Amino acid sequence: MFSRRCVWVNGPVIVGAGPSGLAVAAGLKDQGVPFVILERADCIASLWQKRTYDRLKLHLPKQFCQLPNFPFPDHYPEYPSKRQFIEYLESYANHFNINPQFNECVQSAKYDEACRLWRVKTVAASGGGEVEYICQMLVVATGENAERVVPEIEGLKEFGGEVIHACDYKSGEGYRGKKVLVVGCGNSGMEVSLDLCNHEAKPAMVVRSSVHVLPREVFGKSTFELAMFMLKWLPLWLVDKIMLVLAWMILGDIEKYGLKRPSAGPLELKNTQGKTPVLDIGALEKIRSREIQIVPGIKKFSCGMVELDNGENLEIDSVVLATGYCSNVPYWLQETEFFAKNGYPKASFPNGWKGNGGLYAVGFTRRGLSGASADAMKISQDIAKVWKDDLKQKKQKVPTHRRCISTF
Numbered sequence: 325m326f327s328r329r330c331v332w333v334n335g336p337v338i339v340g341a342g343p344s345g346l347a348v349a350a351g352l353k354d355q356g357v358p359f360v361i362l363e364r365a366d367c368i369a370s371l372w373q374k375r376t377y378d379r380l381k382l383h384l385p386k387q388f389c390q391l392p393n394f395p396f397p398d399h400y401p402e403y404p405s406k407r408q409f410i411e412y413l414e415s416y417a418n419h420f421n422i423n424p425q426f427n428e429c430v431q432s433a434k435y436d437e438a439c440r441l442w443r444v445k446t447v448a449a450s451g452g453g454e455v456e457y458i459c460q461m462l463v464v465a466t467g468e469n470a471e472r473v474v475p476e477i478e479g480l481k482e483f484g485g486e487v488i489h490a491c492d493y494k495s496g497e498g499y500r501g502k503k504v505l506v507v508g509c510g511n512s513g514m515e516v517s518l519d520l521c522n523h524e525a526k527p528a529m530v531v532r533s534s535v536h537v538l539p540r541e542v543f544g545k546s547t548f549e550l551a552m553f554m555l556k557w558l559p560l561w562l563v564d565k566i567m568l569v570l571a572w573m574i575l576g577d578i579e580k581y582g583l584k585r586p587s588a589g590p591l592e593l594k595n596t597q598g599k600t601p602v603l604d605i606g607a608l609e610k611i612r613s614r615e616i617q618i619v620p621g622i623k624k625f626s627c628g629m630v631e632l633d634n635g636e637n638l639e640i641d642s643v644v645l646a647t648g649y650c651s652n653v654p655y656w657l658q659e660t661e662f663f664a665k666n667g668y669p670k671a672s673f674p675n676g677w678k679g680n681g682g683l684y685a686v687g688f689t690r691r692g693l694s695g696a697s698a699d700a701m702k703i704s705q706d707i708a709k710v711w712k713d714d715l716k717q718k719k720q721k722v723p724t725h726r727r728c729i730s731t732f
């Protein structure tokens with residue numbers, strides 16, 4: 325017979341200790357609301373610490389990436405490096421005295437209608453110990469990038485060479501002289517291809533459909549900042565048109581390199597399909613000089629080879645799947661009213677942060693870190709209000725953790 329530890333949590337359970345979970349936690353600390361954060365990894369911000377490449381820098385200027393009530397240090401550059409961003413998040417957690425429970429992967433969460441409580445089951449990441457947390461409120465902060473997307477492509481098993489996902493790519497060091505097929509042309513595909521070039525590897529990047537490439541800066545100003553500024557006065561479609569004219573002036577016609585532009589504009593596409601435009605940090609120059617080869621979709625792999633949709637065959641040594649990420653909420657949250665099948669809230673920004681029965685979602689806005697901060701502020705305020713009203717009613721506080729042992 326197993327024994328499962330059962331923990332009553334006074335206050336909400338937050339699932340995920342990335343920027344979103346930390347931002348909600350900080351807001352709750354500020355208002356004196358207790359909580360528990362459950363994190364499957366052994367550190368905060370595991371996406372940034374464990375699943376990103378060495379030379380990554382933030383894409384958006386720092387003022388769009390800082391979390392509430394704790395700015396970046398003044399000496400940070402306009403686009404902080406991954407190391408700097410991680411250091412910032414570590415000091416954020418220290419400043420607010422946030423101590424997540426690491427190595428606890430949430431396996432299931434279910435609202436118990438009878439007692440109006442959430443039952444959140446975790447398993448230790450190393451296997452073994454199971455715990456059931458019982459709480460009144462549940463904050464989903466597992467992110468838009470929780471799991472890698474690995475497409476099934478014919479013959480990939482017979483390929484024989486190394487196949488990795490972009491989240492396991494650290495640097496081009498080991499690829500010198502190698503022919504690498506990079507599948508996907510989002511920001512990851514572009515930046516992995518650029519890094520491979522910088523390490524004298526030979527990347528070919530698969531562009532199966534279309535992509536918006538924008539310069540990271542226009543006349544020395546961040547393109548993103550400019551777009552946000554224009555959106556205050558102009559409709560989105562017009563800002564998109566202006567962005568495309570500026571991109572054409574600065575980057576030229578990218579279609580002649582095989583990079584077809586989508587018919588919807590870059591901001592419209594980000595809003596409707598969550599597809600992030602590429603903010604170019606140098607890959608385009610390598611595409612122009614043919615150091616990065618652009619190739620069409622993949623038909624199939626065979627031993628050491630790939631056959632493309634245009635019938636061409638390429639010899640390759642390795643494959644990097646820069647094929648994106650997905651939410652993992654449908655795997656563990658037993659709820660279908662607030663969350664859609666794709667693991668995002670059904671209501672879009674700014675309405676997708678609060679469900680029924682004390683359910684909240686942070687960081688599913690398709691607006692990066694600034695969207696996560698906006699959600700977090702609303703959530704921590706709402707929870708604090710519920711909490712304080714509740715306290716007033718009870719007039720007496722219950723201990724933070726009440727433990728019991730249940731058997732099954």
Ligand SMILES: Cc1cc2nc3c(=O)[nH]c(=O)nc-3n(C[C@H](O)[C@H](O)[C@H](O)COP(=O)(O)OP(=O)(O)OC[C@H]3O[C@@H](n4cnc5c(N)ncnc54)[C@H](O)[C@@H]3O)c2cc1C
Pocket residue numbers: 339340341342343344345362363364365368369370371372376380381382383384388389428429430431465466467468469470512652656686687688691692693694696
């Ligand atoms: C390569 C890359 C670069 C990016 N650059 C930028 C940028 O420059 N600017 C920007 O605004 N956005 C950027 N983003 C978007 C990114 O989504 C945000 O930066 C940010 O990490 C989102 O924070 P989050 O806390 O919502 O999700 P995450 O950072 O993914 O954190 C979620 C946490 O939840 C944990 N978790 C997941 N499932 C479970 C579970 N079942 N149980 C327990 N814990 C779980 C994970 O281990 C993780 O630590 C980038 C994304 C990527 C992939």
Ligand SMILES: NC(=O)C1=CN([C@@H]2O[C@H](COP(=O)(O)OP(=O)(O)OC[C@H]3O[C@@H](n4cnc5c(N)ncnc54)[C@H](OP(=O)(O)O)[C@@H]3O)[C@@H](O)[C@H]2O)C=CC1
Pocket residue numbers: 380381382383384475477490507508509510511512513515530532533534599600621622646647648649
């Ligand atoms: N410096 C930074 O700030 C960086 C930020 N990021 C962010 O991380 C998030 C994820 O980006 P990313 O990892 O690039 O993922 P994306 O989802 O943006 O891109 C995935 C790419 O893979 C392609 N793809 C998927 N399946 C296949 C297939 N079977 N065959 C061929 N192509 C395929 C897609 O093509 P299609 O469009 O045809 O489906 C698309 O080009 C984004 O928000 C991005 O902005 C990423 C890297 C750096």
Ligand SMILES: O=C(O)C(=O)Cc1c[nH]c2ccccc12
Pocket residue numbers: 383384511548594600601603690691692693
């Ligand atoms: O890099 C990302 O994933 C981001 O989410 C940053 C981002 C949010 N909104 C955007 C719109 C255009 C380009 C980048 C972003």
